[in-house]
Amino acid sequence: MVNLTINGQPITAEEGTTIIEAARRHGISIPNLCYMKDVHKIGACRLCVVEVEGARALMASCLATVSEGMVVHTNTEKLRRIRRVLFELMYSDHSEDCLSCSRNQNCEFQAMGKLLSVDSSRFEGERSSYHVDASVSVTRDMSKCILCRRCVTVCNEVQGVGALFPQHRGFDTEMAPAMEMQLGKVACTFCGQCSIVCPVGALKSTNSEHKVWAAIGDPNKVTVVQVAPAVRVALGEVFGLEPGTSVTGKMAASFRRMGFDHVFDTNFGADLTIMEEGAEFLGRVRSALNNRGAVLPMITSCSPGWVKYVEHMYPDHLAHLSTCKSPHTMLGAVVKSYYAERIGVDPKDIFVVSVMPCTAKKFEITRPEMQNGGYPNVDAVITTRELACMIKYAGIDFVNLDDEEFDNPLGMSTGAADIFGLTGGVMEAALRTVYELVTGRTLPFDGLHVTPIVGFERIKEAALKIENPLPDYSFLDGVEVRIAVTSGLAGAKILMDQLKAGNSPYHFIEVMGCPGGCIMGGGQPRSRDNDIRNKRLRGLYTEDEGKPLRKSHENPFIKSLYDEFLGEPNGHKSHELLHTSYVARGKFNQMTEQTFVADAKVIAKIKTAAAIHDQAKAAISKLRQEEAASPKVFELESENRRLKMELADALETVDILKSVFNK
Amino acid sequence: MNPESAENTCTVIEREHAFEQIANVIDLYKGKEGSLIQVLHLSQKIFGYLPLEVQQFIANEMDIPLATVSGVVSFYSFFSTEPRGEHTIRVCMGTACYVRGGKKIVEHLQNHLGVDLGKTTPDGKFTFEIARCIGSCALAPAMTIDDTVYKQVNLNKIGRILEKY
Numbered sequence: 001m002v003n004l005t006i007n008g009q010p011i012t013a014e015e016g017t018t019i020i021e022a023a024r025r026h027g028i029s030i031p032n033l034c035y036m037k038d039v040h041k042i043g044a045c046r047l048c049v050v051e052v053e054g055a056r057a058l059m060a061s062c063l064a065t066v067s068e069g070m071v072v073h074t075n076t077e078k079l080r081r082i083r084r085v086l087f088e089l090m091y092s093d094h095s096e097d098c099l100s101c102s103r104n105q106n107c108e109f110q111a112m113g114k115l116l117s118v119d120s121s122r123f124e125g126e127r128s129s130y131h132v133d134a135s136v137s138v139t140r141d142m143s144k145c146i147l148c149r150r151c152v153t154v155c156n157e158v159q160g161v162g163a164l165f166p167q168h169r170g171f172d173t174e175m176a177p178a179m180e181m182q183l184g185k186v187a188c189t190f191c192g193q194c195s196i197v198c199p200v201g202a203l204k205s206t207n208s209e210h211k212v213w214a215a216i217g218d219p220n221k222v223t224v225v226q227v228a229p230a231v232r233v234a235l236g237e238v239f240g241l242e243p244g245t246s247v248t249g250k251m252a253a254s255f256r257r258m259g260f261d262h263v264f265d266t267n268f269g270a271d272l273t274i275m276e277e278g279a280e281f282l283g284r285v286r287s288a289l290n291n292r293g294a295v296l297p298m299i300t301s302c303s304p305g306w307v308k309y310v311e312h313m314y315p316d317h318l319a320h321l322s323t324c325k326s327p328h329t330m331l332g333a334v335v336k337s338y339y340a341e342r343i344g345v346d347p348k349d350i351f352v353v354s355v356m357p358c359t360a361k362k363f364e365i366t367r368p369e370m371q372n373g374g375y376p377n378v379d380a381v382i383t384t385r386e387l388a389c390m391i392k393y394a395g396i397d398f399v400n401l402d403d404e405e406f407d408n409p410l411g412m413s414t415g416a417a418d419i420f421g422l423t424g425g426v427m428e429a430a431l432r433t434v435y436e437l438v439t440g441r442t443l444p445f446d447g448l449h450v451t452p453i454v455g456f457e458r459i460k461e462a463a464l465k466i467e468n469p470l471p472d473y474s475f476l477d478g479v480e481v482r483i484a485v486t487s488g489l490a491g492a493k494i495l496m497d498q499l500k501a502g503n504s505p506y507h508f509i510e511v512m513g514c515p516g517g518c519i520m521g522g523g524q525p526r527s528r529d530n531d532i533r534n535k536r537l538r539g540l541y542t543e544d545e546g547k548p549l550r551k552s553h554e555n556p557f558i559k560s561l562y563d564e565f566l567g568e569p570n571g572h573k574s575h576e577l578l579h580t581s582y583v584a585r586g587k588f589n590q591m592t593e594q595t596f597v598a599d600a601k602v603i604a605k606i607k608t609a610a611a612i613h614d615q616a617k618a619a620i621s622k623l624r625q626e627e628a629a630s631p632k633v634f635e636l637e638s639e640n641r642r643l644k645m646e647l648a649d650a651l652e653t654v655d656i657l658k659s660v661f662n663k
Numbered sequence: 664m665n666p667e668s669a670e671n672t673c674t675v676i677e678r679e680h681a682f683e684q685i686a687n688v689i690d691l692y693k694g695k696e697g698s699l700i701q702v703l704h705l706s707q708k709i710f711g712y713l714p715l716e717v718q719q720f721i722a723n724e725m726d727i728p729l730a731t732v733s734g735v736v737s738f739y740s741f742f743s744t745e746p747r748g749e750h751t752i753r754v755c756m757g758t759a760c761y762v763r764g765g766k767k768i769v770e771h772l773q774n775h776l777g778v779d780l781g782k783t784t785p786d787g788k789f790t791f792e793i794a795r796c797i798g799s800c801a802l803a804p805a806m807t808i809d810d811t812v813y814k815q816v817n818l819n820k821i822g823r824i825l826e827k828y
Contacts, residue, residue: 179715
């Protein structure tokens with residue numbers, strides 16, 4: 001232990017602790033914009049500098065560690081002055097369209113300005129050029145980037161994808177894919193983890209709210225909404241509820257108040273997935289044991305970011321992926337076939353909206369494979385964050401809403417479906433059903449939780465021995481089923497490299513693209529609570545434990561769906577509607593023509609207006625500087641007039657666009 | 664190897680040979696951390712410049728993300744993603760050279776060569792760049808062509824210097 005003084009307060013801290021952490025533990029918070037505990041500390045923003053008595057220079061407290069007898073000051077006049085200048089320098093090259101920015105009032109940079117009491121910059125000069133790169137899932141707007149590099153750390157070290165990296169140098173630096181390529185054209189998995197950590201609006205999920213409102217407002221459309229399990233334990237955070245609070249009932253009530261015609265639950269799709277995936281797994285094992293050849297291990301395919309990762313990085317191993325679609329596309333396919341028939345509506349008039357904790361799902365629904373009969377299974381995906389915005393827009397008093405239920409039949413679900421939202425959950429749900437199907441007995445674990453695969457370790461494994469199976473499954477007698485679970489793509493890489501080398505000891509692997517599973521997905525509310533993962537995890541397990549039915553095959557509406565419509569799991573109709581195929585893309589997206597660049601026209605037009613505003617401002621300030629040089633003044637004045645006219649034109653365009661939106 | 668030929672006249676065999684050589688270089692540095700810059704440096708020597716396909720080749724062979732390779736290439740001004748001229752002219756724009764007329768030399772060369780900074784003349788002879796202090800401040804304004812330093816350059820001298828190439 002080390003003894004030191006921070007702001008006159010004697011403190012003991014463990015050796016190796018950074019000053020910022022030692023201070024935080026004793027209730028002293030030091031301003032910072034780039035630091036992320038245990039994940040990212042590179043001292044890029046410099047706002048966390050502190051004065052250490054006797055030290056030659058100021059120290060970045062996120063990097064400097066404590067030492068014996070150290071005397072630290074975190075709030076001196078010198079530091080306040082320096083932080084102010086640092087902030088103003090960053091602000092001088094930051095786009096000022098806060099009012100139209102999706103991060104307005106939820107922006108770490110804006111909050112920092114408030115904290116430091118700075119609302120303008122004394123520095124005027126050259127500005128970085130505007131550049132909006134919209135993919136179907138994630139949008140990059142580099143005019144807002146403050147170069148903190150959190151996204152680079154998350155993309156490279158946490159996820160091991162490496163789509164983003166600092167390009168160029170100095171003033172021209174931008175966090176971007178290689179060689180100025182667009183995100184939609186490179187091996188980005190669209191996991192959206194970058195959009196979670198971005199302190200500003202530089203990386204965000206591509207917005208679909210307008211599209212959904214338009215469908216709700218269209219009298220010719222029957223709107224169907226469904227919501228993923230992980231959303232229900234995170235949405236409440238936006239409305240000030242404790243993380244992990246389940247808001248399932250309030251959410252269902254909000255959907256009706258927003259104007260959706262049918263309110264369903266992706267959980268039903270999850271139960272359906274278990275039926276299909278379980279049958280597929282048993283089929284593969286049966287073939288393997290009968291020497292008919294089968295690709296094992298089988299790997300789950302619910303996470304579209306993970307699927308895209310395999311398609312890019314391991315294009316030769318696509319056969320290991322389960323052919324099952326993800327739960328929400330399964331449900332979409334059932335809505336536009338079975339349910340459409342039931343309510344007598346043409347599938348072309350049905351608009352399915354999925355509320356997801358995920359940005360990659362926005363990409364998934366644009367895949368040509370996710371269509372049946374010429375209609376996309378799902379028409380729009382909004383993230384948890386977008387749903388929160390829409391609920392607020394609709395003026396709903398969310399916290400005080402009375403709970404409501406989902407509509408039947410596609411809103412009914414078992415506890416097994418709830419845990420689809422967390423790492424280990426899909427595997428556990430599958431085992432609950434498969435084990436019972438094979439042996440006729442319940443899974444031999446306390447409270448049905450497969451304890452070895454609960455928690456957040458990078459790679460979790462377990463083995464389950466099958467004894468005394470039912471006669472139909474006698475070929476499985478004595479077989480030990482080995483399973484592995486991982487979340488986060490860096491962990492997935494370890495398992496895939498093992499598989500590629502031919503050393504994979506497993507039969508069944510669950511992979512979720514985001515670390516911790518969907519509860520920590522790229523579309524979830526941002527949080528600075530370090531315990532957020534555990535709270536959301538607890539929330540979902542509680543939801544599961546509170547349900548009377550906890551195994552997917554016990555869902556009565558699943559049973560009737562098979563009886564009335566699908567026939568049997570993995571049957572002909574299932575294959576047509578609920579299963580899919582994959583595309584070899586390659587590390588550089590070189591194996592396919594497919595790209596996922598969004599139509600950025602609208603965004604680009606709005607940006608032009610902002611850019612012209614900036615140009616005009618720059619011209620005016622230049623004018624001020626060069627007032628003495630009178631011949632230039634005349635020239636600049638005319639240029640200024642021209643720019644003002646252009647600005648007026650652009651503003652008019654914005655007005656027109658706004659009126660188009662309001663229609 | 665003439666870098667211009669890499670783009671225009673290089674045969675398939677020459678290209679394959681170049682990639683083979685780059686693979687050898689990567690092999691040489693295999694397992695050594697922080698060797699990307701060395702690999703890129705030698706690859707540029709072999710191929711003449713570092714276009715996307717060469718960067719992809721290196722990223723694939725070294726098993727690092729393409730964005731990382733491109734990040735390093737775009738960071739250092741000595742790496743080029745476009746074909747380079749036979750000779751590289753670098754006009755020093757360090758403080759001393761700037762004060763003594765470096766900017767005028769740049770403007771003059773722009774007119775004389777007919778290309779912008781960072782570009783290569785259409786005949787593939789010269790690539791025209793600026794340098795940030797080459798350490799010859801006493802000889803300001805200075806410029807280099809390949810490895811030769813020209814001291815106290817003025818506008819009258821430029822024509823004669825370029826004639827040598």
